[in-house]
Ligand SMILES: Cc1cc2nc3c(=O)[nH]c(=O)nc-3n(C[C@H](O)[C@H](O)[C@H](O)COP(=O)(O)O)c2cc1C
């Protein structure tokens with residue numbers, strides 16, 4: 165495969181494109197609302213109207229406003245329809261000739277769409293995720309060509325370093341530094357792993373990227389493999405994401421057939437193979453050492469670091485492990501240059517970030533913004549504010565993150581600013597809460613999640629999350645006294661400081677941040693009469709009595 169061959173595929177694809185394309189999102193959110201039937205209806209209506217060659221209905225990925233799906237967009241004029249039912253599909257085709265359309269029409273230039281950026285999601289809703297030709301027509305695999313044919317591995321690492329890209333999996337570790345470490349560490353073999361475990365409640369960014377634009381992630385992984393000297397990649401994706409797995413499987417096969425993956429990529433000595441490993445849906449398996457144990461066929465439990473995966477990862481070999489969104493940023497960095505990428509965002513947080521905006525907000529869906537965008541712009545401007553009331557708090561970072569009160573909505577959303585106010589960027593979950601939300605109950609919910617998901621390997625997390633959940637439940641039930649509050653706080657710090665992995669180390673964060681900003685809500689629930697007879701509390705997990713702590 166040469167650059168000219170890539171250009172020929174792109175040209176053929178563009179030439180075959182009819183004047184009008186009716187794009188129907190068939191990603192998981194819309195698929196759950198019968199998008200497949202809508203697509204069939206659109207295809208049939210176009211054929212019945214004799215529009216073959218003039219109008220084509222195609223399956224695309226996420227069009228971002230997930231709560232209003234199925235979404236259908238007409239290209240090139242951009243007309244966008246929401247809540248399209250299979251019955252309404254023929255009217256969308258009739259609407260091309262000016263007929264009435266039996267679906268809600270959205271303004272694609274409205275605040276939800278106009279306020280957003282398009283880097284990671286640039287192809288989402290535009291390319292057909294199950295056709296490599298469609299991705300190639302959108303300049304796909306040009307960056308891989310440039311990397312393997314025009315750059316040395318060290319130059320690729322240097323470009324990623326200069327771009328300022330930081331890991332999108334949660335901690336924001338500088339991607340270039342990680343790549344350079346894997347590149348320099350000796351090993352007979354090296355591996356590239358894409359972390360698509362995505363276990364945070366309310367987060368579906370990675371799933372959406374894989375369902376909408378799987379080749380972008382594969383291209384990023386292949387560039388990474390070339391840069392660090394790895395010939396084998398794995399995508400670790402949870403079994404609850406069957407559509408993402410299907411589309412990824414198709415993409416790997418198609419890329420392999422064209423020589424974009426496999427042996428002699430673009431006719432060079434560089435070989436790169438990608439396989440999928442399916443996880444069973446344990447949150448802890450997103451933690452890198454647990455994930456690698458799971459890939460190697462072991463039980464998915466964390467091990468102490470060092471050694472880090474970059475030194476001793478899969479089968480003891482240097483392993484580069486990055487998040488889906490981290491890899492999805494790489495093709496544009498190589499194609500358009502690190503300076504272009506570094507021009508987006510803040511001094512220390514470069515590029516864009518994809519968030520899943522959910523909760524009590526008018527517009528729920530996938531949101532991509534430059535890092536440094538004020539939280540208020542995201543939740544009020546793009547999100548349209550709370551439904552029927554004022555925003556009380558915004559939870560970022562999932563079970564490892566914190567609750568940001570409404571007074572701090574002008575905080576820029578970047579790694580440093582969120583850290584300063586006691587939250588984290590995390591992988592991109594963003595849950596909006598209104599006046600009806602009980603912040604102590606929110607803290608209890610996240611603690612219950614961590615308690616259920618704790619792998620049980622170390623005592624502080626295994627026993628500590630149970631005790632913390634128990635204390636939070638006592639407070640919510642009005643059965644706790646001031647001494648319980650003191651116990652809650654000190655236990656939070658103990659669990660944070662002594663747990664083995666990030667799950668336990670961050671499990672107290674939602675509790676600590678609600679204590680910091682919503683302490684009065686805790687205090688209002690405390691009993692004042694110490695003589696009250698309290699019922700014995702038995703914590704339960706999914707309806708069954710929880711483990712007894714030692
Ligand atoms: C309990 C736990 C769950 C995690 N889950 C994920 C996940 O689902 N996806 C992810 O990319 N990183 C997750 N991480 C972070 C990974 O361990 C790792 O830091 C990350 O994948 C590195 O990629 P990055 O440098 O591109 O961010 C998790 C960490 C912990 C402690």
Ligand code: SF4
Pocket residue numbers: 448465466617618619620621622623625626663664665666667668669
């Ligand atoms: S902190 Fe929790 S999840 Fe992590 S190793 Fe310990 S018990 Fe397992």
